[in-house]
Amino acid sequence: MTAQRQMRFRAAVSILSTAFAAALCAALALAAGCDPASPPPAWAECRLSSNWRGPNARERMMNVLSPAFPDAKAREYVEWQLSQGCDHVHVLLVNQGDGEGCGYDALADAGDKELALRRVEGIRRAGLGVVAWVVADESDAARRRVFERADEYAASLADFLPHVSYVVLGLEMDEGEGSRAQWARLADAVRRAGWTGPLATHHASHPPRYAALGEIVMDQLDPRCSAADVEASVRSLRARGLEVCGFEYSRGPDRAKAEAALAAGAFGVGNWAAADGEKPSARRHGR
Numbered sequence: 001m002t003a004q005r006q007m008r009f010r011a012a013v014s015i016l017s018t019a020f021a022a023a024l025c026a027a028l029a030l031a032a033g034c035d036p037a038s039p040p041p042a043w044a045e046c047r048l049s050s051n052w053r054g055p056n057a058r059e060r061m062m063n064v065l066s067p068a069f070p071d072a073k074a075r076e077y078v079e080w081q082l083s084q085g086c087d088h089v090h091v092l093l094v095n096q097g098d099g100e101g102c103g104y105d106a107l108a109d110a111g112d113k114e115l116a117l118r119r120v121e122g123i124r125r126a127g128l129g130v131v132a133w134v135v136a137d138e139s140d141a142a143r144r145r146v147f148e149r150a151d152e153y154a155a156s157l158a159d160f161l162p163h164v165s166y167v168v169l170g171l172e173m174d175e176g177e178g179s180r181a182q183w184a185r186l187a188d189a190v191r192r193a194g195w196t197g198p199l200a201t202h203h204a205s206h207p208p209r210y211a212a213l214g215e216i217v218m219d220q221l222d223p224r225c226s227a228a229d230v231e232a233s234v235r236s237l238r239a240r241g242l243e244v245c246g247f248e249y250s251r252g253p254d255r256a257k258a259e260a261a262l263a264a265g266a267f268g269v270g271n272w273a274a275a276d277g278e279k280p281s282a283r284r285h286g287r
Helices: 003-027 071-083 110-125 140-148 150-157 180-192 227-239 255-263
Strands: 088-095 129-135 166-170 199-202 216-220 243-248
Touching (some): 071 110, 088 110, 088 140, 110 129, 129 140, 140 150, 150 180, 180 199, 216 227, 227 255
Parallel strands (some): 166 199, 199 216
C-alpha cells in the first residue's frame, strides 16, 4: 500500500470510528461528560459481562473490535450487553482464528489498531469498563508471533492501557502454542510496557496451570456443569488466594450459573443475563 493510500485509509478509519463512538453515545442517551480519558473503573468494579449469544456461542461479543464488523454491528453488540445489565466489555486484541469476525491484529496492524482504539474509546464513552485480552487461541501462528515479538506487542498494547481495567494474557492459555516460559515472558513484557494493574490468566482445564503468572483467574468449566459445580470451582480458587472472574460456564447467557459464581466469591462473571421481564439499568462508569 502506498503512503498516499495509507493516509486515505487511516482518514477513512478515523471518520468511521469517530462516527461509531458518537452514534453509540447518542443511541444510549449518554451524558456529555463521559470522557474516555477519565480513569477506567477499578478491576473489582468490572462485575457483569455477557460475551456470547446465539446457538453454540455463534455471536462473539469479545470480537467487537474486528474490522470485519461494520460499525452498526459493533454498536449493536455493545448495546445488547448494556440491555443485559452489563457494566463492562471484554475485547480480544489479537484474534486470527477464534469465531465470528476473527482475522485481525490490533497490536501489529496499523489500520486494525486505529479502529480498535476508536471503538474502545467509544465503549468508554458509553460508561462501560474494558477488559483487554492480548491474544486468542485457535491460531498457533498468531501466538508464536506474539511470543517472538513480545516486547513489540506489549509496547503497542501500552496505547490501550489507559482505557482498561485489567489485562488477560490469553484465551485458553493451556491449549495450543505456548509454554509457561513463553507466557511468563509475555507477562514480563506487559509489565515493562508500563502496566501496573492486575494480570489475569484463562485456562481450559483445572487446576489452572498458569495462575501464578497473574492475580486473577478467568474461570471456565465444561458448559454441562451445574450451579453447584460453579460454586465449588470458585470456592476452590478463592481458597488459593486468587481473585476469580467466573468467566465461562455456558455458551451463552446463563443467569443461574453467574449468580452461583458471585455467591461463591467471584468478583465478576461472563455469562450474565437480564432476568425475564427485567429492564436493567446498567451501572456505567465515569458518569
